[in-house]
Amino acid sequence: MSKSENLLAVIHLSATAVYVVVGNVVSETDIRIKGVGEIPTEDFQQGQIKHFDRLKSSIRQAIIQAEEMANCRIHSVWLTLSTPELLSSNGFGAVDIEQGVVETQHIVKALSLAKASVLPNTHYLMHHCQQGIFLDNKEQMVDDAIGMYANKVTVMYHLMMMPVSSRQNIQKLIQACDISIDHMLFDAVSSAEYSLMPEEREQGVCLIDIGASSTSVCVYRENKLIFTHCIPEGGNKVTMDISADLNLTMMEAEKLKIQRGTVDTRDVDPTRFETFPRVGMADEATISMLQLAQIIEARYIEIYRIIFQKLADEGLMDYLQRGVILTGGGSQVRGMVRFSKRLLEMPVVMSNPHDAITAYTHFGDDDKVKELNLRVSQRALQTAYGALLYSQSEQFKHSEKSSPEALEINKPNKFSTFKHNLSNFFKSII
Template sequence: MADDHFIASVDIGSHKIVVLLAEENEGRLEIFGYARGDSAGVRKGVITNVDQAAKAIEKVKKEAVSKCKTKFSSVNINISDPNLVIFNQHPEVVVLTDKVTKENIEYVIEAAHSKVALANQHVLHSVVHNYILDKNPTTLQGVVIKNPIGQKANNLEANIHTVVTSDQCVKDIENSVCQGELGVSNIVPSSMASSEPYLTQEQKEQGVCVVDIGAEVIDLSVFKDGNIFYSTALQVGVEQVNEDISYAFNVDSKEAERLKKKYGQAQVKALTKDKLIKFQQEDDSKERYLSHQSLVKVIEESYLELFSLIRKKLNNEKLYRSLKAGFILTGGGAKIKDCDKLMFSCFKKRAKVGRVNTDLICIKPTLNFLDDDLLTPEYACALGLLLFDPDDIEFKQKQSNNKKRMFGKMRQKIGGRF
């Protein structure tokens, strides 16, 4: 296999690090390499100790190399910054020549950057969704076009979403990766990466919120009118559920995780019958019992608290009513039974756990060392990082007539097999 067919992603989480390797095969990406390990030096999605994070990344990288007998030198990697902001801008420029030029395009993009790039901030991406030629100042109407170069116009306006993050967060990610002898191809917001394996263009047009429930962070992405509109990271996650279980039943974190994984579900009313569950309290050798209903009640209340924070954030941004397509749940926290049903009852909007579009990305049939299902919501971010298209800083939906173009761009931009 040629080295330019190869894409690698690294998902840095608060509790785990995931490495995925993929190649193109007949118009879709096939995952042929995988490794997962414990995270370190990361708190609530943000790197707090570069050396610890670097060692954790390098360990998982070596495992991936060992498993699939493939070396890699550059990766797409995620960023989860609580201070990340998306600015929706409409810069414009007077076209002095007869037709729009490349220089006009560069000017409006630079104008967008200059308005938001403050001290200690880093412009991560600028997503240009469309341009407007000769907008009428009275009617606010004009010719909407994707590629205006060569078009006649007196005035050019751009519809740009600029993603700005902390300069320090970017430096810490780059330093952590570089210590493991890796290069960074692209840094992508976790919330944006987690969205793309699951969304259709129709959902983006209608208005949809992707909720990625991680261990210590909940990433939110809102799409409307077909484009990314808002993104943020809440500094709380499913670890809060474990803490609530620990407090309610006086158990340590390991026992709380076991109870949640084995018996957990999100709605008390979905229990068909109650039963006693054996458990062990912290610093107590005696076997004790709790009712299944009491456990689920604690879990339900904990999830409702998380959902209330999400609702508050969306209401503050005046986005809640625009979500006609509802919510898509991803992340490890979305795996608990009836999570989508609880969200529906809380928000009174459609909610479902995301399912990967396997026409776009799948697992290579010959991958014989797999110990987990990589297409579950837990791997949403790592999967989405594989789909990142750096050519136009957007993600691509699968289209039957543009598969070769889509993956051609990926091959030209991302590589590293040798």
């Protein structure tokens, strides 16, 4: 990495490609994309490595692409991914302050206590977000307590965990590419950093990132991450349904979904049939557009059913004043916003580009700048861009004050009782 610029690199492992981005971080509101690498691959599905050597090769190729475009060398990365193996929980650590002044060691100890209360010995803490800090018995939380006077400090966290074996496999994979992992992020949090506006986080919102092999979810309220989840359902399941029901190959089904599919059956004329060319066959298939829409609709109804049953079980439905923000490739099917609003009976919008992400322009190469300008608006890269934004966020800065390497802890516990008032929710945990 260049010594004269603050460059950060991100790898996003998805079910369809490996994405690598290099950003020149000027400030938290000004990140200029200097390099992008993208290599299609299906060797990372639902958080699992399907073929180690092929995936390693894809990562290396994507890194080389980004390095050559950015004219730098990547030695370490922020890694963002989704996995249905995700185990998440809200927890806390309470520490007595003997000298009466909160120090960094107390905040670090609080995280170790929080992990001890919720982290099974089979799991690794991949990502944590500090929610706030209570001093003594005060009702209001603070974001940063270091240097403040108190007899007791209680730090609230949202903890995201994955199986130790899965974490070890990921670590081995990235190290095999001759780079190290600085931080690992759950991709819904990365996407949220890119997609959510401050007022949405404050008032209460659910981000749903529909990928190819999985769908990641997170909920924010009062600017705090309070829930994360990942399910093994995504756009590939839609394609599989079309393939099975219409007797098409997966490639044909994917093409049909993209070119002619919609999830909003109300927009389809029930008498409309279209011919569709078959690969390697003389005869074309005749497809009912209503049947196609019904197949797509049924799978998205199931995805939403699973998500919102989980949200209801966790007592979060009353928290979603701003409704749902959709992102991810699987959300790009036609009619998605209209369908979702009607089904969920709440506000639903698609994520928008983030103003802080722009193209680096000081190359002296117009073609490279033109390509980067196109890449900046590419939806598939939003999660990687979100990781760059997260690296500069107040959330990360506060959370880092708790962050030595994970300790050996094994006492499982889970907090899932939510109340309408978020401060009461945190107090109820304590």
